[in-house]
Amino acid sequence: MARLITNQEIARVFYEIADILDLKNDNVFKIRAYRRAGQLIEGFEKPLSQVADLESLPGIGKELSEKIRALLRGEELETLKNLRKEVAPGLLALLRIRGMGPKRVRTLNEKLGVKDLNSFCRALGEGEILNLAGFGPKLVDDLKKGLSEFQEYSKRTRLDLAKTQAEALVEYLKEAKGVGRVEVAGSLRRRLETIGDIDLLVTGKDPKAVMERLVNYPKVREILSKGNTKSSVVLESGVQADVRFFEPKTFGAGLQYFTGSKAHNIAIRTIAKQKGLKISEYGVFRGEKLIAGRTEEEVYQTLDLPYIPPELREDRGEIQAGREDKLPELIGLKDIRGDLQVHSEWTDGASPILEMAEQAKKLGYEYLAITDHSKSQRQTGGLDEKELRKEFQEIDRLNQKLKGFRIFKGVELDILKDGSLDLPERILKTADLVLGSVHSHFNLPKPDQTRRLLKALGSGMIQIFSHPTGRLIGEREPIMIDWSRLVPVLLEKKIAVEINASPHRLDANGDLAKYLKDQGVIFSLGTDAHTLGGLKDMEYGVFTARRGWVEAEEVINTWPLNKLENWLRNRR
DNA sequence: GCCGTTTTCGGCCCGACTGTTTTCAGTCG
Numbered sequence: 001m002a003r004l005i006t007n008q009e010i011a012r013v014f015y016e017i018a019d020i021l022d023l024k025n026d027n028v029f030k031i032r033a034y035r036r037a038g039q040l041i042e043g044f045e046k047p048l049s050q051v052a053d054l055e056s057l058p059g060i061g062k063e064l065s066e067k068i069r070a071l072l073r074g075e076e077l078e079t080l081k082n083l084r085k086e087v088a089p090g091l092l093a094l095l096r097i098r099g100m101g102p103k104r105v106r107t108l109n110e111k112l113g114v115k116d117l118n119s120f121c122r123a124l125g126e127g128e129i130l131n132l133a134g135f136g137p138k139l140v141d142d143l144k145k146g147l148s149e150f151q152e153y154s155k156r157t158r159l160d161l162a163k164t165q166a167e168a169l170v171e172y173l174k175e176a177k178g179v180g181r182v183e184v185a186g187s188l189r190r191r192l193e194t195i196g197d198i199d200l201l202v203t204g205k206d207p208k209a210v211m212e213r214l215v216n217y218p219k220v221r222e223i224l225s226k227g228n229t230k231s232s233v234v235l236e237s238g239v240q241a242d243v244r245f246f247e248p249k250t251f252g253a254g255l256q257y258f259t260g261s262k263a264h265n266i267a268i269r270t271i272a273k274q275k276g277l278k279i280s281e282y283g284v285f286r287g288e289k290l291i292a293g294r295t296e297e298e299v300y301q302t303l304d305l306p307y308i309p310p311e312l313r314e315d316r317g318e319i320q321a322g323r324e325d326k327l328p329e330l331i332g333l334k335d336i337r338g339d340l341q342v343h344s345e346w347t348d349g350a351s352p353i354l355e356m357a358e359q360a361k362k363l364g365y366e367y368l369a370i371t372d373h374s375k376s377q378r379q380t381g382g383l384d385e386k387e388l389r390k391e392f393q394e395i396d397r398l399n400q401k402l403k404g405f406r407i408f409k410g411v412e413l414d415i416l417k418d419g420s421l422d423l424p425e426r427i428l429k430t431a432d433l434v435l436g437s438v439h440s441h442f443n444l445p446k447p448d449q450t451r452r453l454l455k456a457l458g459s460g461m462i463q464i465f466s467h468p469t470g471r472l473i474g475e476r477e478p479i480m481i482d483w484s485r486l487v488p489v490l491l492e493k494k495i496a497v498e499i500n501a502s503p504h505r506l507d508a509n510g511d512l513a514k515y516l517k518d519q520g521v522i523f524s525l526g527t528d529a530h531t532l533g534g535l536k537d538m539e540y541g542v543f544t545a546r547r548g549w550v551e552a553e554e555v556i557n558t559w560p561l562n563k564l565e566n567w568l569r570n571r572r
Numbered sequence: 573g574c575c576g577t578t579t580t581c582g583g584c585c586c587g588a589c590t591g592t593t594t595t596c597a598g599t600c601g
Contacts, residue, residue, distance in 0.1 A: 029584055033573040061574050099590095101599050136592055199601095225589050225600090232589090232600090242601080244588095258601085280585080 005071050007041050007048055013071060013080060014038040014064075019092050020083040022102040023109075037064050039262050044315075048072065058270055090116025098146035098224075099139070107132060121147060145222070149234075156194035157239050158473060160503035160540060163188060165239060166198045169217065173243070176213040178205035180248060185258035189310045191543035193473055193506045197240035199258050207245040214243050250283045253293035256300075257281035263315035264308075271303050271319070279303075311546040316514070328549045333542045335552040337560065338367035339535055341412065341435060341466060341498065341526025346391050347372040348380035350531045353391075354398055357407050359532045366561050370395060371410035371435050371466075371526070374422040382414070385427045392430060406561055408432040408568075412466060417441045419455030421462075428461045433568050435498065435526075436462035438470050438479060446480040453481060457489050463568065464524045465490065466498040467507040478507070487519045494567075496524040496556050499548070501541025502534075513548025523555045 018034035021027075036059045041048060048054065049072050054065035067077055093116065094105045108114035111132055112123045124144050129135050170182045179202060183189075186199030202210050211231045215223050224232040224240070232242045246254040257265060258281065272279040277286055283293030284302045292298040297307045305322045309330055312318040321327050342356055343349035349356070353370050360368040372391065373382035383391060392409045399407055409432045414422035417440065421428070428434050436456055444452065457465060469478030490497065497516055500507045505528065508516065513523065525541040527534055545555065552558040556567060 027573080030573050032584075037573085059574065063573055099599070103598055134592065134597065138591060142590085227589055230588060230601090278585095280587095282587090 004047070004049055005074070007044055010048060010068060010071050011038040011042040013077060014041070014067075016092070017077075017080055017083060019095055020080075020087055022095070023087050023091055023106060024083075025102065025106065033059065033064070036266070039266065041068075042263065044263075058266075088115035090119075093117055094120055097143070097150045099143050100146065104134075107134070117147075149238075156196055156474075157237075158503055159188070159191065159193050159195060159506070159543070160537075161237070162195045162198060162239060165219075165235060165237060166200065166241075168219075169198070169235075169241060170200065172217055173200065173202060173210060173213060176202075176204070176206075177209040179210055180204040181251065183255055185255055186260065189259050190261065190313060191311050191547060193503075193509060193544070197242060198235075200241065200243045201251065201255050201258060202243060202245050203248050203251045204245075210243070210245055246281075248294065249290070250281070250293040252295035252297070253279070253283040253299055254281045256296045259310050259313060261314050264313035264318070267315045267319050268303065271305075275303065277302060309546065311510070311543065312549065314547075328551050330546045331542055331550050331552045331555055331558065333539050335555070335558040336365070336525060336538055336542065338365045338369070338557045338564075339527050339529065339538060340369045340408075340410070340433070340464065340524045340557050341371050341500065341528045342368055342535070343372055343380075343412075343528070343530045344370050346370075346387070347377070347382060348530060353395060353407065355532060356529070356535070357398065357402065357405060359535055361405050363535060363538075366404075367406040367408060367557075367564070369408035369410040369433055369526075371412040371433075374411055374413045376414045376416065376422045377439055382422075383411070385423055388423065388427055389430070410435065412437050413462065414439055415452065415456040417444075417452065419452040421456060421459060425459075425461060433463050434461055435464045435466040437466045442470050442476065442479050444479070446482055449479050450482040450485055453486055454489060457486065457493060457495055460493055462493075462495060464496045464498050464526075466524075466526065467500040467505050467528070468497055469507050469509075469512070471507055471509075472504055473506065475504075483512075483515065487516070487521065490516075490521050491519070496522045498524050498526055499541050499545050499550075499555075500528055501525055501537045501539075501544070502528045503537060503540045506540060506544045508544075508548070510544055510547025513545060513550055517548060517550055517554060523550060525555055525557055 014034045015038045018031045021031045040057060040059055048068055054060050054068055070077060091105055091109060094100050108123055112128060114120050114123050123129050124140060129140055130137065166184050166188055173179065173182045181203050183201045185201050187195045188198060204210060207228045211226055214231055214233060215226055219236045220233045221236050222234040224234060229245045232240060234240050244254065269279050277284055283290045284299055292302045300307055306327060308318050308322055339360055344353045344356055345351060357368055373380045375382045375384040388411060395407050395409045411431050412435045415436050415438050416422060456462060471478035497508055499513055523545065525538065525545065527537040529535045556564055
């Protein structure tokens with residue numbers, strides 16, 4: 001059977017059509033219609049194959065709905081096929097280069113025969129380009145930079161790296177003369193797992209002082225633009241930071257607008273329009289009159305909506321939920337009472353168990369699970385039955401000494417290729433908790449991978465299914481699982497799914513967590529810490545859980561010690 | 573290509589910034 005096309009892929013088709021039309025200098029509104037539809041589809045909460053009346057979607061009319069139906073049937077679009085014949089395929093990549101838009105691409109194509117990255121690179125090196133109207137030495141210089149940037153940094157930045165840099169810059173900007181608030185916006189504020197660039201919003205008395213301070217930031221590698229209300233710089237790390245200044249009375253509107261997501265804002269503006277209001281980054285307007293904008297709460301209020309936490313602003317049902325007063329009460333870092341995935345020097349961790357426990361205590365936790373690897377993880381020094389028994393004895397001894405704190409005897413048990421377990425049941429039954437993990441054979445076909453997991457999770461030995469997809473952000477794709485078949489087992493065996501808080505993993509991610517939550521699955525948050533510092537990664541797990549609409553009660557390590565102990569015991 | 577209580581044609585978001593200009597075009601978000 002042909003695989004069903006995803007929303008993501010449909011959106012990509014529309015974006016490509018829009019790009020080509022752009023290069024052809026076609027009607028800008030037609031181009032915008034394709035892009036708008038792409039955005040809507042990308043952020044749509046369910047697969048379009050399940051939408052009966054496509055034309056009821058805003059921005060989808062007769063033409064686009066027909067095209068979507070064709071794509072869903074697995075057909076190739078005639079429109080796109082024909083358009084592709086009209087432009088050199090290499091030209092589309094040039095649009096991704098900073099400083100290059102459709103007009104410049106077209107000019108270089110027509111006048112200098114540029115048709116791809118290589119010929120673009122050559123053209124930049126030749127003097128002829130300077131004879132073209134609108135192309136001066138400074139622009140050519142900028143385009144060269146844009147090109148090398150494109151080649152060097154087409155990757156997005158991991159959340160933790162971006163957050164650290166953004167926070168340092170926020171602190172620095174707060175020292176500017178007359179500055180008021182400095183806030184992070186954009187995908188970083190929504191806690192997306194990777195971010196494109198850092199967006200900061202500033203308010204205060206003196207925009208010039210803020211922008212002046214920004215360009216003097218020691219970690220600025222390059223200044224892309226500098227104005228009174230907006231400046232952009234590239235930091236040493238290669239991440240771009242955009243800083244915008246807003247008057248206090250429109251700061252909330254600016255923050256709302258630049259936090260996004262695009263899909264969320266489109267939905268918000270649609271509601272505003274229905275109410276006869278106009279909403280932009282400069283406020284909510286009735287006619288010419290500014291009626292809200294100082295705070296985000298104010299902006300949402302004019303639309304009869306409660307404040308929507310940034311992590312939910314993806315147009316995945318949060319607006320509807322807000323209207324019905326059904327927004328979740330999202331989990332927070334303060335709800336966490338312990339860490340349920342931690343490694344020690346017994347395997348590949350850097351510190352003794354006691355030090356990890358003391359650090360956890362300092363973080364205000366009541367308990368901690370030591371979950372070292374099982375034996376087939378040889379490169380980590382995974383423990384066999386005998387060694388694990390010794391580790392458990394050590395933990396028993398430590399628990400007798402520690403007051404008001406509990407260390408759980410855990411193990412991160414390998415799920416082998418055929419779904420069997422890496423250690424015998426007799427030792428697993430002496431553990432307080434068992435995490436089940438896939439660390440090998442990531443590329444099994446979906447049916448095999450699903451069968452493997454059904455067997456392992458069906459064994460009744462596993463209480464937490466840890467880093468369930470095995471993905472590493474930017475490095476390894478998730479394993480393929482038929483979740484609809486796994487969910488019944490998770491529910492029947494009362495297995496919690498881990499939201500792994502390591503910023504390299506964030507697994508389950510927000511989307512998967514939301515899906516599982518809706519099916520009634522519960523969660524566990526673990527940092528997978530291998531060092532004392534690693535225990536601090538819990539916040540990333542909380543961010544991810546929030547993106548999954550998860551509430552504190554649905555996470556087992558927000559529970560008090562005795563409740564968690566009961567849950568762990570009653571499952572044996 | 574979409575849309576409509578100003579409705580089937582004629583609108584559709586636009587402000588900020590830069591570079592190349594001498595009043596503006598192109599890009600970006």
